[in-house]
Amino acid sequence: MTSLSIADINLSAPELWAAPDAEREAVFQYLRDEHPISFHPEPLIDGMPMGPGYWALTRYDDIMYASRHAELFCSSEGGTNIGDIPAELAAFIGSIINMDDPRHKKLRNLVSSGFTPKALNRILDQVAVRATAVVDAVIDTGQCDFVAEIAAPLPLGVVCDMVGVPPSQEHDVFAASNVILGVGDPEYVQSMEDLMAAFMTLHQMAMEIGEHRLANPTDDITSILMHAEVDGERLSVAEFASFFILLVVAGNETTRTAISHGTWALQNHPDQKALWLTDFDRYAQDAGEKIVRWGTPVVHFRRTATQDAQISGHPIAKGEKVVMWFNSANRDERQFQDPYTFDITRSPNSHFGYGGGGPHFCLGANLARREIRVMFEELFRRLPDLTITAEPTLLQSSFIHGIKRMPCEFTPGG
Numbered sequence: 579m580t581s582l583s584i585a586d587i588n589l590s591a592p593e594l595w596a597a598p599d600a601e602r603e604a605v606f607q608y609l610r611d612e613h614p615i616s617f618h619p620e621p622l623i624d625g626m627p628m629g630p631g632y633w634a635l636t637r638y639d640d641i642m643y644a645s646r647h648a649e650l651f652c653s654s655e656g657g658t659n660i661g662d663i664p665a666e667l668a669a670f671i672g673s674i675i676n677m678d679d680p681r682h683k684k685l686r687n688l689v690s691s692g693f694t695p696k697a698l699n700r701i702l703d704q705v706a707v708r709a710t711a712v713v714d715a716v717i718d719t720g721q722c723d724f725v726a727e728i729a730a731p732l733p734l735g736v737v738c739d740m741v742g743v744p745p746s747q748e749h750d751v752f753a754a755s756n757v758i759l760g761v762g763d764p765e766y767v768q769s770m771e772d773l774m775a776a777f778m779t780l781h782q783m784a785m786e787i788g789e790h791r792l793a794n795p796t797d798d799i800t801s802i803l804m805h806a807e808v809d810g811e812r813l814s815v816a817e818f819a820s821f822f823i824l825l826v827v828a829g830n831e832t833t834r835t836a837i838s839h840g841t842w843a844l845q846n847h848p849d850q851k852a853l854w855l856t857d858f859d860r861y862a863q864d865a866g867e868k869i870v871r872w873g874t875p876v877v878h879f880r881r882t883a884t885q886d887a888q889i890s891g892h893p894i895a896k897g898e899k900v901v902m903w904f905n906s907a908n909r910d911e912r913q914f915q916d917p918y919t920f921d922i923t924r925s926p927n928s929h930f931g932y933g934g935g936g937p938h939f940c941l942g943a944n945l946a947r948r949e950i951r952v953m954f955e956e957l958f959r960r961l962p963d964l965t966i967t968a969e970p971t972l973l974q975s976s977f978i979h980g981i982k983r984m985p986c987e988f989t990p991g992g
């Protein structure tokens with residue numbers, strides 16, 4: 579720890595995000611202790627002008643402050659990724675996550691009724707049926723890739739159902755999401771064209787399903803969005819398509835990542851798995867939350883200062899960017915006792931996995947919680963000896979703490 583120096587730390591350096599988790603954890607711990615708010619250059623993106631840099635927030639309380647003061651730290655100026663969104667991409671990815679109230683709230687409200695606990699109770703049976711189908715598909719093989727064949731299909735299928743994507747196109751959503759959230763990893767994204775092509779695939783899909791729902795409405799989210807009026811006007815084509823894209827991308831990759839991290843963590847902490855198995859229902863809700871803190875699938879979001887402001891006495895000038903490092907907040911010793919311990923009974927566990935409780939708090943958190951619970955219940959029951967047989971291959975990304983591949987074995991037939 580003592581060998582680290584602020585002069586040598588650049589949070590945008592790709593090597594940092596290709597390094598093992600422990601190395602990165604040490605860097606963030608040093609920053610929290612010695613330089614909780616520090617300035618960093620922006621990541622270099624091929625063909626794009628270099629941005630002005632940003633303030634990195636690494637402590638829990640500071641991230642909470644930025645998250646909950648959207649009037650001071652907004653999402654719409656240049657978006658919520660570290661680099662400003664290029665104009666040609668803005669129409670595609672400028673959905674509610676890159677908006678501020680009141681427009682953000684109005685659009686979010688259009689679909690939020692589909693994500694309440696009551697609404698989700700109605701689809702719980704479908705989630706369980708899908709989880710069963712996921713295990714049915716692999717149970718006789720005795721081995722598979724955990725990420726692609728077990729963790730991915732459940733959240734992917736559920737969100738596709740919610741917006742009306744037919745099963746035949748689920749794989750296209752999976753592949754495009756990998757590209758959109760895989761920026762930084764050369765396996766998925768080598769150029770801006772790759773990214774644009776993935777957005778175009780989903781945009782085209784959104785348009786086709788949207789057109790169909792306009793003429794033949796059902797009770798899915800696409801039908802709601804296609805028929806909705808906000809301030810007396812229909813959503814524009816770009817607004818509808820980008821909302822659709824946000825939902826399908828956010829709704830599958832993150833939960834897949836949480837299920838994968840959870841499985842790896844439980845294997846490495848057999849005492850915690852054994853404890854959970856003593857009474858599945860008693861620990862299920864808590865264990866899911868502990869997994870999300872532990873894995874922190876979404877690593878950061880950015881905000882932009884709307885006026886001269888201060889965070890813990892540190893001046894942030896109007897127009898400057900702040901990046902909320904959720905991974906660091908979730909390991910902050912000032913908030914979590916023994917933060918590097920995986921403990922399914924940890925209390926309190928008020929984590930940043932789904933955001934900091936500001937206006938952009940994860941819309942799908944209740945859904946993700948249910949999917950995680952149902953998937954683990956199914957796995958414990960039907961593949962009780964499932965074992966990960968090699969270290970996970972991690973996504974190289976400062977945005978998503980993704981797992982790309984993770985081979986597993988189990989007794990064929992369960």
Ligand code: HEM
Binds near residue numbers: 874939941
């Ligand atoms: C374990 C799984 C998940 C994690 C870790 C996660 C994490 C997050 C985080 C960190 C944010 C930003 C919060 C903020 O800025 O305050 C977010 C926003 C969002 N998430 Fe999730 N998410 C998950 C699952 C889902 C699912 C299943 C869906 C939908 C089907 C979803 C839809 C959204 C949407 C639409 C937003 C933007 C909300 C807004 O801007 O108002 N997420 N999520």
